[in-house]
Amino acid sequence: MSLERIEIFMDNVSALLKEDHYDVQKRTINNHTSIGLKDVIEDLFNSGKKVILTIGKGGVGKTTIAAAIAVGLTERGKKVHLITTDLAVQLNSIINETSGIIWSQVDEKAELKNYQEEVLFKAKETMSNEDFAYLEEDLRSPWTQEIATFRALAEIIDKVEVQSNEHAKEHAKEQVVVIDTAPTGNTLLRLEPTQSDNQEMKCPLNHTLDLVKKILPRMRNADETEVIIVTLAEATAVYEAMRLEDDLRQADINTKWWIVNKSQYNTGITNDILSEKALNEKSWINKVDEHASGNYAIIGWSVNGREMDKR
Numbered sequence: 123m124s125l126e127r128i129e130i131f132m133d134n135v136s137a138l139l140k141e142d143h144y145d146v147q148k149r150t151i152n153n154h155t156s157i158g159l160k161d162v163i164e165d166l167f168n169s170g171k172k173v174i175l176t177i178g179k180g181g182v183g184k185t186t187i188a189a190a191i192a193v194g195l196t197e198r199g200k201k202v203h204l205i206t207t208d209l210a211v212q213l214n215s216i217i218n219e220t221s222g223i224i225w226s227q228v229d230e231k232a233e234l235k236n237y238q239e240e241v242l243f244k245a246k247e248t249m250s251n252e253d254f255a256y257l258e259e260d261l262r263s264p265w266t267q268e269i270a271t272f273r274a275l276a277e278i279i280d281k282v283e284v285q286s287n288e289h290a291k292e293h294a295k296e297q298v299v300v301i302d303t304a305p306t307g308n309t310l311l312r313l314e315p316t317q318s319d320n321q322e323m324k325c326p327l328n329h330t331l332d333l334v335k336k337i338l339p340r341m342r343n344a345d346e347t348e349v350i351i352v353t354l355a356e357a358t359a360v361y362e363a364m365r366l367e368d369d370l371r372q373a374d375i376n377t378k379w380w381i382v383n384k385s386q387y388n389t390g391i392t393n394d395i396l397s398e399k400a401l402n403e404k405s406w407i408n409k410v411d412e413h414a415s416g417n418y419a420i421i422g423w424s425v426n427g428r429e430m431d432k433r
Contacts, residue, residue: 131186159187162350162379162419163194171348172296173279173340175304177370178352179362183383184208187352187421188302196222201297203282207271208302224297228274230267237270268309275301276333279340304349307369310338342374351380353410355387355403360410380410380418387420 166174174191176184185208192204204225238261245257260266282297313334341347349370353363367377386400387407410418 157419159190159381159419159421160194162381163191163198165379166191166348167195167198167200169345169348171298171346173299173301173347175301175347175349176352177304177306177349177363177366179354179359182352182354182359182363183421184352185302187350187381187383188300191350192223192225192300195298195300203278203297203299205275205278205299205301226278228271228278230271233270233274234267237273238266265309265312268305269313271303272305272309272313273333275303275305276337279337280333304370306366307371307373307375310341310370310373310375313338344376344378347375348379349375349377351377351414352383353380355382355385355406355410357406360406364413378414378417380414382407382410382418382420384423385420386423 174188176188176191178184185206188206189204192202196202200222202223204223205228206225207228207230209227209229241261242254242258245254249257279299282299341349351363351367353359363380370377385403385407387403407418407420
């Protein structure tokens with residue numbers, strides 16, 4: 123990753139925490155006063171969330187939001203473990219300056235390969251050639267990647283919980299785990315032990331099922347886990363976010379906060395083309411507002427930011 127991209131990423135995270143790019147007191151959309159990411163972080167802090175995940179269409183800024191939340195919670199006194207699946211992002215320069223944040227990277231491709239090899243190795247012991255061939259094909263399906271990634275994330279969450287319990291006697295602060303991705307509801311439902319008629323689930327891969335039994339109830343506990351939906355103020359991103367939210371609800375996982383990221387609405391843009399785009403965002407912000415019952419934040423795209431300069 124180039125030094126320039128790292129600097130841009132750092133600038134974006136810093137900007138999210140330092141200032142909003144529009145006057146939230148004077149600007150209203152659908153009669154709701156827009157709030158910033160700092161208000162969402164304050165709510166996460168006050169509600170005592172222990173696991174925070176971001177979800178949304180690719181490219182909406184989930185990693186940047188997750189990093190900003192991790193920094194914001196640390197500044198409020200929380201111990202935070204930040205987990206990213208985005209190997210293109212280097213967080214060292216950001217979190218080294220913030221005491222207390224631990225961070226891990228999960229290589230999704232490596233986790234998928236390890237998962238496939240482990241399942242097939244165990245399957246050879248019990249499956250017929252026909253069932254084994256079916257399993258090989260099934261393990262190439264898109265949802266297998268999510269299962270492999272979720273297993274890796276669940277292992278880290280479980281390890282953090284154990285470490286917190288071990289230090290409880292020393293009155294150490296409970297760690298908050300912030301993750302820049304979340305499994306879809308469909309994947310979580312397929313991992314349910316009660317729906318394990320799938321060929322893969324017949325494999326003696328008990329470790330994965332044990333983690334599901336342990337972690338899934340925590341994800342369904344709204345007092346402990348928060349899934350934050352990140353979107354852009356445009357059709358594809360909003361509809362994809364709604365679909366992901368609906369899938370999570372089918373898995374009995376509720377969401378509260380939406381974040382409209384990189385918004386050009388009310389940023390003082392003077393360019394005619396960008397001004398028209400900014401005005402078009404209003405209908406999508408209103409749609410998010412209505413859908414989320416006002417529980418949304420807008421993060422404005424800085425007019426003076428480097429990414430805006432490139433447009």
